[in-house]
Amino acid sequence: MTVAEAVETVDLASTPLRDLNARLHAADVAPRWRVLNPAGAHAVAVGLDADVEVDVDGHVGYYCAGMNKRATVRVHGNAGVGLAENIMSGRVEVDGYAGQSCGATGRGGLIVVRGDASARCGISMKGVDIVVCGSVGHMSAFMGQKGRLVVLGDAGEALGDSLYEARLYVRGSVGSLGADCVEKEVRDEHVAEIRELLQAAGASGVDAGGFRRYGSARRLYTFDKDNAGSY
């Protein structure tokens, strides 16, 4: 085994979480990590800012991979509330489901959820790309400003409420559209964009032409008393 292939293994059953995160924040951080027995712990692998890969074996609690920069974090289990909150760049993947507010306020990077994501997925997203292979819950992409949300399953109620310029693609049904969110025409450039995101997410077997596009009607950007009932 070469040095580059060596994997640092940390067992959270015997190592305090702060030790793990401190080692991941070190200037000379090793490139590959495996985390065992997370047992639903919060804040696993948060605040990374390095070209590292972290595999977490098991379910994590809140805020896993929050504020992620450059790193790749894979959760081989489920994730609780606030997965990859405010992600800046890099990649965060979860094999199971993601709890509420997945990718909230994320500015860049890619989040891939193999299962379902719960309510408020991509709330206030500001540039992150999110691909959900299952369905998303209510109020997803609320106030989304930038970035793309691709949902292979269904979306819950009030999708894209008060949306700015985030682009939403849903393959299944939509419970309802939120205030100022409308369905828009799918042009070739959108199919190409979906194809690229599916490929990046490792879901390239899915037909990129089978999605509908939703975006902002741009009626609520600035306050207008005629729209007071929509706020």
Added chain:
Amino acid sequence: MCGIVGLFAKSREVEDHLGAHLGAMLGQMADRGPDSAGIALYREPAPDGMTKYSLYSPDPDEDWAALGEAEVHSSHAVVLLDDADAERLLAERPHLQVVSAGRRIEMFKEAIDPREFVARFGLDGIAGSHGLGHTRMATESKVTTAGAHPFSTGLDLCLVHNGSLSNHNRLRQRLRREGIAFATENDTEVAAGFLTWRLREGDTLQAALERCLVELDGFYTFAVGTADGFAVLRDPIACKPAVMAETDAWVAMASEYRAIAVLPGAEQARVWEPEPAQVYVWEREPVA
């Protein structure tokens, strides 16, 4: 914030260690609610004609033995009484508070740290079919033993709650007119009272909880225990967290997965987040 936990045994092994499992779950939720802790366990039914009373005494030197056969857990005792004896004893000792009453329910709660609660109440030795627990971070009313969860307002019924209700004062007035008694100004007690009223009026547990979606204003994740079952409901906005898991041996719910991670076989469990405004019910064969 508050933390809630629930466990429904599907195997003898889990039944035998129900108290230990619930105690471990409760300990994991201590950070979510350090003010108070409480637990309700459903155990062997009382003999015909008798009711199990879970009583709390503020007196550390309470003479429980004088009440008959009492199983003492710290400041609480579980006593088997018939209706006449219960009425007489409670009149004689007005300082005693009835925490719960029913054929199967046993309930303890105290305004102390949840980890201390688990140790002090000796939960490890308690067997049972299902149970609920709560760790409290008070928002709506005082930090007292009476204000701790679970709340029980009717025979064998109890409720734990994460969230807060906005229309509890008006609803309490209405329920009092329906003959439901309340011991505190707490919002959660009103939700328990509402369920007691609906079940008394003939609703199923499922229907009573669906009615909560219409009549309760506020946010909530509820776990509800009855003599035969266990139910979970989240409000339509679902602000308050909940996670559920099931194996061949148990069904569990908690505010966070880490409370479920302590159960045997949790890594292999089917884990999901309950949908908003959807009632989840597990019931065993009714007690004869």
